[in-house]
Amino acid sequence: MKRLVPMLITAAGGFLLIVAYFIPYWQSWGEKATIWFDVLASIAFILGGGNLLKVHLKHVSDRSRGWGYSLVVLVSFLVTLAVGLGKVGVPPSPQFPAFAWSGPYGQPGGAFWFLYEYAFKPLTSTIFAMLAFYIASAAFRAFRAKNLHAFLLLGTAFIILLGRTFAGVLLTSWIDPSIWSGFQYFTGLRIEVLTVYIMSVFTTAGNRAIMIGIALGIVATSLRVLLGLDRSYLGKE
Amino acid sequence: MTSSQAKHRTIAALLSVFFVLGTVAAASAQVQPLPPTDLTATDHRWDDGTRIDLTWSLSADDATVESYIIRRRTTTEDRFTVVDLVPAGTSRYTVGGLNPSQSYLFQITAGAGTAASQPVESTTPITPTMEWFDGTRGWFLLTLLIFCGSVVAYIALARRGVTLTVRKIAGLEAVDEAVGRATEMGRSCLFVPGVQDMNELQTIAGLNVLARVAKTAAEYDARIEVPTSKSLVMTAARETVEASYLGAGRPDTYNADNIYYVTDEQFGYVAYLQGMMVRDKPAACFYMGSFFAESLILAETGNSIGAIQIAGTAQPAQLPFFVAACDYTLIGEEFFAASAYLSGQPDQLGSLKGQDIGKLIVGAGIVTGVMGITIAEITGWPWLASMVRFFTDTMLT
Amino acid sequence: MNVVEFLTHQWWLLVVVVLSVWPLFAQFRSLGTEKVLRTLDRRWIFLLMFWAVLLPIYYIGVTGDTFPEVPSVLSEATFDEIERLNEGDPVLLSFDFDPASGGELIPMATAFTRHVAEKKLKMYFMALWPVGPQMIDESIERVIRSDFPELVYGQDYVNLGFKSGNEGVIKVIVTNFRELYTTDSYGTAVEKIPMMEGIDNIQRMRLIINVSAGYAGTKEWVQYAVTPYPALRLVAGVTGVQAPLFYPYIPRQLHGMLGAIKGAAEYEKLVIDKYGGANPDPKYLEALRRMGPQLVAHLLIIGLIVVANVLYFAEKRRGATR
Numbered sequence: 037m038k039r040l041v042p043m044l045i046t047a048a049g050g051f052l053l054i055v056a057y058f059i060p061y062w063q064s065w066g067e068k069a070t071i072w073f074d075v076l077a078s079i080a081f082i083l084g085g086g087n088l089l090k091v092h093l094k095h096v097s098d099r100s101r102g103w104g105y106s107l108v109v110l111v112s113f114l115v116t117l118a119v120g121l122g123k124v125g126v127p128p129s130p131q132f133p134a135f136a137w138s139g140p141y142g143q144p145g146g147a148f149w150f151l152y153e154y155a156f157k158p159l160t161s162t163i164f165a166m167l168a169f170y171i172a173s174a175a176f177r178a179f180r181a182k183n184l185h186a187f188l189l190l191g192t193a194f195i196i197l198l199g200r201t202f203a204g205v206l207l208t209s210w211i212d213p214s215i216w217s218g219f220q221y222f223t224g225l226r227i228e229v230l231t232v233y234i235m236s237v238f239t240t241a242g243n244r245a246i247m248i249g250i251a252l253g254i255v256a257t258s259l260r261v262l263l264g265l266d267r268s269y270l271g272k273e
Numbered sequence: 274m275t276s277s278q279a280k281h282r283t284i285a286a287l288l289s290v291f292f293v294l295g296t297v298a299a300a301s302a303q304v305q306p307l308p309p310t311d312l313t314a315t316d317h318r319w320d321d322g323t324r325i326d327l328t329w330s331l332s333a334d335d336a337t338v339e340s341y342i343i344r345r346r347t348t349t350e351d352r353f354t355v356v357d358l359v360p361a362g363t364s365r366y367t368v369g370g371l372n373p374s375q376s377y378l379f380q381i382t383a384g385a386g387t388a389a390s391q392p393v394e395s396t397t398p399i400t401p402t403m404e405w406f407d408g409t410r411g412w413f414l415l416t417l418l419i420f421c422g423s424v425v426a427y428i429a430l431a432r433r434g435v436t437l438t439v440r441k442i443a444g445l446e447a448v449d450e451a452v453g454r455a456t457e458m459g460r461s462c463l464f465v466p467g468v469q470d471m472n473e474l475q476t477i478a479g480l481n482v483l484a485r486v487a488k489t490a491a492e493y494d495a496r497i498e499v500p501t502s503k504s505l506v507m508t509a510a511r512e513t514v515e516a517s518y519l520g521a522g523r524p525d526t527y528n529a530d531n532i533y534y535v536t537d538e539q540f541g542y543v544a545y546l547q548g549m550m551v552r553d554k555p556a557a558c559f560y561m562g563s564f565f566a567e568s569l570i571l572a573e574t575g576n577s578i579g580a581i582q583i584a585g586t587a588q589p590a591q592l593p594f595f596v597a598a599c600d601y602t603l604i605g606e607e608f609f610a611a612s613a614y615l616s617g618q619p620d621q622l623g624s625l626k627g628q629d630i631g632k633l634i635v636g637a638g639i640v641t642g643v644m645g646i647t648i649a650e651i652t653g654w655p656w657l658a659s660m661v662r663f664f665t666d667t668m669l670t
Numbered sequence: 671m672n673v674v675e676f677l678t679h680q681w682w683l684l685v686v687v688v689l690s691v692w693p694l695f696a697q698f699r700s701l702g703t704e705k706v707l708r709t710l711d712r713r714w715i716f717l718l719m720f721w722a723v724l725l726p727i728y729y730i731g732v733t734g735d736t737f738p739e740v741p742s743v744l745s746e747a748t749f750d751e752i753e754r755l756n757e758g759d760p761v762l763l764s765f766d767f768d769p770a771s772g773g774e775l776i777p778m779a780t781a782f783t784r785h786v787a788e789k790k791l792k793m794y795f796m797a798l799w800p801v802g803p804q805m806i807d808e809s810i811e812r813v814i815r816s817d818f819p820e821l822v823y824g825q826d827y828v829n830l831g832f833k834s835g836n837e838g839v840i841k842v843i844v845t846n847f848r849e850l851y852t853t854d855s856y857g858t859a860v861e862k863i864p865m866m867e868g869i870d871n872i873q874r875m876r877l878i879i880n881v882s883a884g885y886a887g888t889k890e891w892v893q894y895a896v897t898p899y900p901a902l903r904l905v906a907g908v909t910g911v912q913a914p915l916f917y918p919y920i921p922r923q924l925h926g927m928l929g930a931i932k933g934a935a936e937y938e939k940l941v942i943d944k945y946g947g948a949n950p951d952p953k954y955l956e957a958l959r960r961m962g963p964q965l966v967a968h969l970l971i972i973g974l975i976v977v978a979n980v981l982y983f984a985e986k987r988r989g990a991t992r
């Protein structure tokens with residue numbers, strides 16, 4: 037019973053929304069369902085926040101390994117929540133100057149904006165920037181020409197890497213019809229042109245093949261879920 | 274020459290100049306074409322109430338007309354606005370983007386250079402009507418029925434006992450090995466179900482794989498940790514893992530605190546995972562779900578701690594990172610097939626065969642279309658070109 | 671200032687670089703190149719990457735030089751889409767990115783804002799990401815308020831802010847803007863904003879400019895705006911990782927695309943050549959300046975791959991001869 041009701045809701049909701057896609061009077065139901073999900077997900081923030089507090093408070097109280105990081109998480113969470121909800125330091129909106137809380141919480145000058153500008157932005161940019169280091173170490177470790185496929189992959193990678201920079205343009209800048217008219221038949225071999233060709237033909241073809249497979253996988257998985265064949269995500273009976 | 278004679282000659286010369294200029298101007302000014310006639314507006318059948326079909330009889334001067342200008346206005350507006358220009362020789366047009374709660378009037382003029390004919394207007398306002406079936410999606414419905422039908426047909430065949438062969442997927446065969454390795458080393462397993470919420474099918478597919486991995490972990494008595502990026506995913510993952518432990522006969526070893534929420538913020542989540550991986554050093558890492566930029570960060574960190582890594586995602590942009598850095602990667606549809614594959618149940622495996630039939634149909638369509646348009650270009654057969662265009666512009670849109 | 675002069679003036683930097691990698695060279699001498707490379711700590715690679723990015727940034731910062739750029743077909747198509755518009759044409763700019771992708775996308779957003787302002791188009795800013803409005807505010811502050819002070823908020827540009835719902839937002843505003851957008855980002859009712867008059871849906875827009883870092887972004891604009899309403903025109907600036915995914919949509923659904931910082935640099939060059947003047951403000955040169963570190967970093971990666979493969983083949987040959 038515990039699984040049956042969610043399965044019935046899933047099946048009924050899923051098939052109904054598929055049918056609604058073809059019936060103009062019902063076509064907006066899909067958008068409404070998306071908005072309902074957003075409402076659900078927003079309420080679930082409370083669950084998530086509660087769990088966050090519970091897990092990290094436990095780490096701190098148990099003094100388990102890395103408990104200092106948990107303390108930082110707790111302090112950051114509570115301070116950000118307080119300054120955001122309380123609109124600390126936010127000037128009122130020019131349209132409603134008499135109301136202290138009328139300004140948007142992210143207004144420049146406010147405490148929330150300060151945390152966003154000088155903590156959140158640098159931290160997220162830092163983590164993203166680490167990708168540059170990791171791509172270098174992955175390149176050194178993993179890109180070996182072990183077979184023909186790998187060799188072709190590396191050759192293509194060199195062309196793309198060079199084609200995205202001035203060095204590549206310089207390397208093949210001599211293929212210029214103004215130097216020798218015969219070069220007009222070989223301008224396609226200039227690295228920047230080859231790069232666009234590889235990306236728009238070969239990479240596109242490969243991406244399309246993967247995306248077609250993914251689309252069919254989505255159809256099959258969705259049918260398994262809607263028909264109740266695949267129930268693992270629902271939990272126990 | 275007397276002064277009066279000179280004056281007369283000047284006037285005559287000026288008049289001649291004006292006459293010539295007037296003649297030239299008259300010759301270059303285009304003649305106003307005759308207007309089209311019989312403008313009729315009818316509701317477009319089987320649509321979502323946003324289209325009106327216009328038909329008209331061509332202007333008598335159609336040979337010299339360059340285009341017909343179509344305009345529309347609602348009954349509350351006072352000016353017509355241009356909808357489109359259609360070439361000469363065209364006598365029908367479908368106006369789209371209309372509002373089914375408003376009534377419209379239409380106007381058409383024939384244009385030739387800077388000259389335009391008298392406008393012809395529809396006399397009766399018309400309201401586009403919404404029907405009970407959107408005919409523009411008819412071909413899509415047929416395609417959907419074919420693909421879904423193949424999946425359902427193979428599920429039915431599998432239930433009847435027909436044996437279906439599914440190729441080995443290395444990443445899924447390695448799940449037991451990975452969990453076993455973690456047990457031997459006395460370290461935990463890390464399962465990351467992606468960064469998107471439960472409304473994303475990849476997350477559901479990831480949780481289906483989590484069910485199998487958790488069952489194996491329960492059987493081997495290995496600890497599995499599932500930090501999540503979304504609260505709803507946390508609750509669903511807890512249900513899933515609890516059911517797996519129950520199914521493995523080890524409900525006593527289930528610990529709900531091993532499945533917890535971290536943060537919705539993508540890079541905050543991956544920063545937590547990185548720190549946790551470096552501190553706790555899980556021996557097996559599973560990345561199953563929807564990932565974005567954090568995929569390489571996770572995979573490289575897992576590599577640095579010497580973990581065995583199995584990844585699966587349907588994000589094409591992240592697949593190369595996982596392929597380069599992980600031991601096994603489930604690419605796109607393999608990831609969606611994972612749950613069915615791991616279950617081994619015949620009807621679920623049947624759905625995989627249905628997927629393959631879908632791929633055959635798509636492949637056949639691509640080959641037919643490409644060959645058709647190539648032959649049409651070479652031979653110049655118009656019927657073949659219009660068939661292919663119908664296939665691409667109508668059936669596949 | 672050329673490279674030699676730069677190195678002469680900044681000799682201390684050379685010293686720091688050499689000292690930082692000296693232990694690695696010492697290992698090469700004592701243990702042998704092959705052994706060191708086989709067991710190379712990844713932190714040496716991180717250090718090399720650090721210098722590969724920092725040194726060109728510093729050089730460009732001190733000398734002001736940038737590498738020449740040759741705009742590609744896609745960048746030119748993007749530029750031409752905006753150039754063909756007339757003064758007063760409404761344009762929707764959707765900034766769907768966050769600070770993490772700012773390195774690639776902020777230069778694009780800045781260049782787009784500048785180009786649109788120079789053309790005196792009506793700018794309607796919106797965002798599908800929660801932190802998008804901050805990106806919009808920054809562009810407005812950086813470009814419009816500083817270099818186009820004659821433009822008036824509410825008449826020439828408006829910030830409509832963020833609405834949650836991802837592709838759901840697009841599906842609604844493509845037929846009915848005001849069902850979702852009743853106020854702008856600052857709480858002013860849209861009825862009170864002069865440039866919102868007559869804008870009942872985004873089909874009124876002559877062009878949609880999308881700067882996208884992921885989901886929800888360009889793919890959703892293509893799927894839910896341009897595909898069902900082919901009269902809409904869309905150009906996009908996307909991160910490098912996403913760019914290959916959008917080539918299938920060019921040119922029918924996506925009329926121009928800037929991919930990664932290279933695309934941004936090419937577009938900046940086009941905008942500067944047309945509107946820049948002799949000494950363009952450095953904020954309009956950000957992408958061009960970042961091409962320097964990109965070049966050196968790419969050469970480093972190529973070098974690492976070559977070294978790793980030389981090592982691999984040497985080991986393989988030694989294994990075969992044993």
